[in-house]
Amino acid sequence: MSADLKNGRIVVVGASLAGLRAAEKLRDEGFTGSLTMVGEESQLPYDRPPLSKQVLLGRVRAEDTGLPRRREVGAQWKLGIRATGVDPIGKHLVLADGEQLPYDRLLIATGTRARPWPNPGEGALDGVFTLRTSDDAARLAERFDAGPRRVLVIGAGFTGSEIASACRERGLEVTVAERGPAPLVGALGGALGALAARLQLAHGVDLRCGVTVTALNGRNGRLTGAELSDGSRIEADVAVVALGAMRNTEWLAASGLAAGPRGLACDAGCRAFDMYGIVTDDVFVAGDVARFPHPLFEYQMLSLEHWGNAVEQAEVAAHNMVNPGPLRRPHLAVPAFWSSQFGLNIKSVGVPTFSDQVVIAQGSLEERRLVAVYGYRGRITAAVSVNRAKWLEHYQRLIETAAPFPPEPAAVDQPASSTPVPSDVPDPKLLSHGPTVALTGHQPDRRLTLMRWSG
Amino acid sequence: MAADTLYRRITDHANRADPYPLYAELREHGVARQEDGTYLVGTYHEIAELLHDPRISSDQRNRTNPDEFALGREGMPVSFIGLDDPEHDRLRRIAMRPFGPPHTPGRVDALTGEIAKVAEQLIDSFRDRDRIDLVDDFAYPLPVTVICRVLGVPREDEPRFHAWSQTIIDSFDPTPGTDPTERRRAGLDARSAMGEYLGDLADHRRGRQSDDLLTAFVNDPGPEGGFTREELMTTSVLLLIAGHETTVNLITNGMLTLLRHPEALDLLRREPALMPRAVEELLRYEPPVQLLPQRSPLTDVEVAGVTVPKGSPLILVLASGNRDPQRFHDPDRFDPTRQDNQHFGFGSGVHSCFGAPLARVEAQIALTELVRRLDAPRVVEDPPPYRRSPILRGPRHLLVEYGGTRP
Known part of the structure; x- marks a missing residue:
């Protein structure tokens, strides 16, 4: 066999x-x-x-x-x-x-x-891009080299935010249109979304939240601008559709x-x-x-x-x-990702959207250096660091062992106040109910789960 | 023997040549409480957890009984190795600005040619001899020349700062049973003297153009402001000492290990491209920094079922973690082709070695050149005499005989 x-x-x-x-x-x-x-x-x-x-x-x-x-x-x-x-x-x-x-x-x-722009005619205008493949990136970089007067980024998730960051670093004017209340809010929740918004504004991004782009306008097959749901118009010669995958x-x-x-x-x-x-x-x-x-x-x-x-x-x-x-082995790795934008390194372990509360465990929003820990029903389910990635291994272990939330308030670089607040993520609806599961074992072939029955 | 005497035995100079059986004994006990209330940890996974645990402090002020000599003195505060975030992070970031990514990504890479040239010249001088002291003739001068170049310290001042450095290193020798008071005071004096020396050098660089760190520290502080003069002094002292007291051991321990394993030496001579991996294995097998003595918990912390009380001295024996069979297959075997080798040679976590990229390149070049150019090298005396420190462990001298040198 x-x-x-x-x-x-x-x-x-x-x-x-x-x-x-x-x-x-x-x-x-x-x-x-x-x-x-x-x-x-x-x-x-x-x-x-x-x-x-x-x-x-x-x-x-x-x-x-x-x-x-x-x-x-x-x-x-x-x-x-x-x-x-x-x-x-x-x-x-x-x-x-x-x-x-x-x-x-x-x-x-x-x-x-990449999810394309829903209107194919508008999506075909010269100057409208998506970013997924290396060909996409080559074309977009070339267009940036040519020095567009304004770039419109549609969607402020990680890809959209990174594109906006690259624009500002290159000295390009950029408008970001996001349907949600703040950038990154869908992935990281309200507290870090607010930080991301302040960051974009501080870097000179024309950030428009709570709006959708209703139409892309063109003349002679070239993009000239866009109309927003709040009635405003934007002139732009490049638009990047960053509406997810x-x-x-x-x-x-x-x-x-x-x-x-x-x-x-x-x-x-x-x-x-x-x-x-x-x-x-x-x-x-x-x-x-x-x-x-x-x-x-x-x-x-x-x-x-x-x-x-x-x-x-x-x-x-x-x-x-x-x-x-x-x-055979199970795929039990704790989810993790990173992003770099506006001079910050953002890294996440666990699933931040699987949460009801969040607390700043180390550092502070003001200093833009922090670890935010997310909890769901009293256990730790995620942690996100901003310029503090080296601490995350510890929080990953807490996630793996279903450690209680909020974490113990004794850590270096502890914030003055560490009261959990609602994590303000899109409702983790349809959650099932059941015992908490923790991971044990250090080697890939020894990774196991164990049940922690409670209540 | 009792586990609560392990630290005494590990620091005993008589065991310096081969501390590994003691580390094996330590791992059997998990966490070993010592007679004086110090806790020793020597198992890989526990060390890994503690290195990333934000409840573990590197700052002496968080100890119940702080070591007053480790607190620095007026005008010469503690360097970032002995501080916690956010101070540690701020100082380290300022120091990193002219040394590595994101602001200076090409620094270490740009030094490669120069390091190779220093190695070449040192080995050229072996031509008319048949015996060298690897330490004094090669493994020491190479990194000293490099760190002088990086920091912007005149090479000819080496006798001065070498004496200070020795005094400082001796001052934190933890050997129990010896009275450290005099050594500690001398160590603080040496630190102050070295700090003033480096501070004066930096003062003279103000407004000048040069690509060394001291010049960068005073002329390009960055958007959040640079060092105060005191911070510049303590940070520069740290970098100068770390830059020339550790790599010497990596190179010497490395060559000694290769000489003890002729088949590995032959392999690397035939396939020099394997050297980067071999250096990682040397960092695991004979790490230049054996243990981290300055940690302590901010709250009671449970480690492998033992509660380490808040404020206790907590010593992480990195070299023991590197030999833990729970993590490394056949850990006492030196295998220059080892895969999956996430060792503690440079520590881990927020305090992981600042100079690691430079040390790696120096060791790779140094060992490649030694292996390539020395014909039939052999150790004259094995084990060689060791330096005093159980922390920065390495031979004091390593006499090597050889049949000749190749061009």
Whole structure:
């Protein structure tokens, strides 16, 4: 059994971070069979975080963001071609040119794409961009080089905020339009959202919150500006649509797999579910496209668009693809992400939106150096640092052990007052009820969960 | 023997050449309370947790019985290694501004050529000999030349600051049973003298152009303001001492380890590209900083089932964590190709080594050149005589004989 798993045919769909790391891990684990990598983009795997940072600042060229290779993977690369379907009974992947790729095990890591501007005519105006691929970044950086009079960023999530930051660093005028009450509020809640708003204003961003862009205007096919829901108009020659990501699952519509707008559902071992919720044994999922249950967050199905999650989930998936049942591992990594904007390093562990309260545990908002700790029903579920990332390991451990919230008020750099306030995140609705789960064990193969019954 | 004498035995100079059996004993006890109420921790995962735990202070003032000599003195306050955030963070950030990212990302990289040249010249001088003292002839002069260049300290002043540095290092030698009062006072005097010396150097750089740190500290303080003169003095003392008392041990311990493992030495001679990984393994296997003696908890903290009371001295034995079989496979084996090697050679957390990028490059270049150019090197005396300090552990001398040098 085990020997068979180390051989055969594995196809990986999606040739970005998760796909590449899975391929490397498969070889690390002794897989000697044939390996095929299928990618819609024509480039070899590259790194996306720099696209909204160093590339837009002109410090790194978009084509120089190739991912470092950890080892030779000995794969056949099929790049620049889309996968259009899976036949789970015949066990083959169908490509856009009609080719059928047979597999013994399949890894789906097709990730996400940028949500386009809802009006296709307006979205096609010259000067309207999205930012997801290295080609997008190259075009946008080129446009920034040309010195636009004003850039409009639609959406103040992490990508939108980083783009606005890059604009200001380059001395470009920028307007940010955000439907919510503050930038980053959807991911980090009210307290840090307010900090982000002050930060943007202090850096000269024309920040408009609580408004939506109702129309993009153009003349002769070129963008000239936009209309906002509060009746105001903005003149801009570049607009970046930063309205989040859409999961690349449409191609799986006829596959019989549990794929939908929120991702392709899988178990904690990265095995895909079929549409009835029955787990498959030869189709695996990793990265942004995956939707998986996390015990620390009451087994809610999480979809994460995090660099670290792509790596860790890909490695778990690869391990499980070439090891028999008892040796398989769960994907239990605590979610984590980072952002750099307006001179600040923001880093998060846990799930900040899975919270009802937040407290500043170290530092202060005024100094823009802090650790904010999030709690849900009396236990710690997340922590976000601003220029304080080195403390986060400690809070990650508290999250893993379901430690009580608020944390003990004894720490270096303690704020004068540390009273929890509502975390003011979008309602974590539909939360299930049940015992608290904690993680134990230090090594990947010894990670376990344990139940902490209470009440 | 009783676990509560472990610290006495670890600091005993007689055990300096091989403290590792004592560390193994320490790990068996988890957290070991010592006769004087000090707590020793030597297991990897507990050390990792404590290094990232914001309830653990590096500031002596948070001890129930602070060491008055560690509190500095009027005009010569404590440097950031002995402070907590936010002061630690502020001072470290100012010091980092001209040294590394984000403001000066290319600094260490730009030194590579110069470091290689210093190494080359030192080894050239071995040509007509068949025996060297690796410490005095190579491992000491190399980092001293580099740190002088980085800070902007005249190389020819080395005898002066070396004497101060020795006195300072000796002053915090924790060997129990010896009366430290005189040594401590001398140490404070040396710190003040070194601080004044560096402060004067910096004063003369005001308004001048040069790419060294002292010049940068006085001329480019950054948007939030730079050091006060006192802060400049204490920070510069810290950087000068750390820059030349630790890398010497990394290089010497490193070469000694390679000489004890001829197959590793051969491997690195054949494949010099493996050196960066080998240096990481040396940082794990024979770390130049063996333990962190200055921590204490701000509240009662539970460590592996033991409550360490607020204000107790808490000593993290990094070199023991580096040999913990719960973390590293076959930890007592030196394996220059080891993967998954997240050692404590530079500590971890907010106080992780400021100069680590420079130390890495220095050790990689130094060892690559020694391995490449010395024919058939061998240790004359093993174990060699060791320096006094159990914290900054390394040979005082390391006599090496060789068949010749290659170009």
